[in-house]
Amino acid sequence: CMEMISVVSSHDVWFFGTSTQDNWRSTTNFLEHYDGAGFTLVNAPDCSPCDIRSVYATTSNDVWAAGYASGPHHIPSAVIEHYDGTQWSFVSLDFRLSDSYLTSVTANAGNDVWATGNDYYGFFYLHYDGTKWTRINPSDTTQDAGATIVATRNNHVCVSQNTTIS
Numbered sequence: 001c002m003e004m005i006s007v008v009s010s011h012d013v014w015f016f017g018t019s020t021q022d023n024w025r026s027t028t029n030f031l032e033h034y035d036g037a038g039f040t041l042v043n044a045p046d047c048s049p050c051d052i053r054s055v056y057a058t059t060s061n062d063v064w065a066a067g068y069a070s071g072p073h074h075i076p077s078a079v080i081e082h083y084d085g086t087q088w089s090f091v092s093l094d095f096r097l098s099d100s101y102l103t104s105v106t107a108n109a110g111n112d113v114w115a116t117g118n119d120y121y122g123f124f125y126l127h128y129d130g131t132k133w134t135r136i137n138p139s140d141t142t143q144d145a146g147a148t149i150v151a152t153r154n155n156h157v158c159v160s161q162n163t164t165i166s
Contacts, residue, residue: 003016003017003018004016004055006057012033012035012060014032014033014057015032016030016031016044016052018030028044029044031055043088044088045088050068050069051101052065052067052079053102053104054103054104054105055105056105056107058107058110060085061085061086062082062083062084062085062110063082064081064083064113065082066079066115066117067079067102068102075098075099076099077098078093078101078102078117079102080102080105080115080133091128091133093126095133095135097135098119100117100120102126103117111128111131112129112130114126121137122137124136124137
C-alpha cells in the first residue's frame with residue numbers, strides 16, 4: 001500500500017508504503033526512489049515494531065522519516081530516522097519523548113527540519129537546526145493530533161489539521 005510521496009524534483013521522487021504478510025499480522029515498510037529513468041527499491045526505515053507516519057526528502061541523500069515505536073507495555077515512543085543516501089540511522093533527540101508519537105515530518109534543508117507530534121500533554125512541534133532538536137509547544141492547544149506540517153521553499157512552515165465539518 002503506497003502511503004506517501006515526497007517530490008524533490010521531476011528526477012528525484014520518493015515513494016513510501018507498507019506491505020502486509022501473514023493475514024495482516026506483520027507489516028514491512030518499503031521505499032522506492034525514482035531518478036527520472038526508473039525506480040530503485042531502497043532500504044526502508046526499520047524500527048520494528050514501529051509505525052512510520054511520514055517521510056520527506058530534501059535531496060537524494062537527505063531523507064527524513066517520523067513515527068513511533070511500540071515500547072514496553074505497548075506505550076508508543078516517538079521515532080525519527082535519517083537517510084544519508086546510503087543507510088538509515090536513528091536520530092537522537094536531546095530530550096525524552098515517551099508515550100508520544102510523530103505524525104508528520106518536513107524540511108526546508110538538512111538544518112531546518114520540522115515534525116509534529118502528540119503526547120500526554122498534547123500537540124507539539126519539533127525543530128532541528130542541524131545541531132539539536134528543540135520541542136515547541138504551540139500556544140493553541142486545540143490542534144488536532146493528526147496535524148500535518150509542510151515546509152515551503154521560501155523557508156516558511158505551515159501546519160494543517162484535521163477538521164470535522166458538520
